[in-house]
Amino acid sequence: MSSIEIVSGPWGTASMPAEAQRTRALAAWDAFRELAGRVDPDAPSRLPGWDGRAVITHLASWPDAPLLARLLAEASGRRAPDAAPMHQDDVNARLVLAHRDADREELLAALDDGRARLVAAFDATTRDPSLALARTGSQVGPVPLLTQFGAIAYELAVHALDLAPCGAGEPPPELLDAGVLALADITGALAARHGVRARTGLAVPGGGWGFAAPGAAGTGWEVFPLPPGRPNLPAVEARAAALLLDASAGRRPVPALLARRDLKPHNLAGLLSLAPLLDHVPGLPGGPALRLTAAALGGVGRMTALLPTLTRTRP
Structure with missing residues (x-):
């Protein structure tokens, strides 16, 4: 089956009211940040070989991993999407290694920086609405910028569950719900892309x-x-x-x-x-x-x- 270029909407969650998208995304981030504040960074997570520090590190915002900046550059036409999906395991491994000595305060500060960058990214789509549905590269092909923002909730929800052995506690229902929505949304995008x-x-x-x-x-x-x-x-x-x-x-x-x-x-x-x-x-x-x-x-x-x-x- 060949891929089909999608030229008309609706665009899943990206077509939902902008304020609802923003509220859900930031609530998911805040819920994960609250859980992370209870984590013992040195305790093993349920991911083999990863402690709590490693799980939080690869979700936080660091100067050496400017994900949102890359997506905004693609949406605005200042950067072409990568021709092939990045090998994310390699990216994660390098990021975790680079910040293996981060303490709790540094980890939480990096999560706070990530939230601030997400707010700034949503603000950019408010100032220039054409960015909201602009195509950006993902591991399942081109998707709207706002689809990428919403998909972050899936990762936050799954990794919140990964942090349970580190003392994080149960993720709140709204975080899990945002994760399920993101899963449905990107599956719909994938189905549409391939007809x-x-x-x-x-x-x-x-x-x-x-x-x-x-x-x-x-x-x-x-x-x-x-x-x-x-x-x-x-x-x-x-x-x-x-x-x-x-x-x-x-x-x-x-x-x-x-x-x-x-x-x-x-x-x-x-x-x-x-x-x-x-x-x-x-x-x-x-x-x-x-x-x-x-x-x-x-x-x-x-x-x-x-x-x-x-x-x-x-x-």
């Missing part, structure tokens, strides 16, 4: 989020909230939002989650329409989980909707 017709939900207690891509050349995608209860569309239902995020990021084995019915696919035939997307995102977080799920479901359906996202999250 896949899909209407799929990520259901969690209390609701969740869905996305719809019409499958027509050059059109965008929608995201929408799901009502509480059994989803009435092709969906993956999780017993908890944390389980859905963990499965999508490869933190928990999907076959075991399916066997315990912590994850329940609904309408497998509908979910199967998303299968071709795996061919376009090799090596991204979530891909291994999808392939394991496909094997677990065998000839019945072979697919769930836990798709990889644009994220810098360590596999």
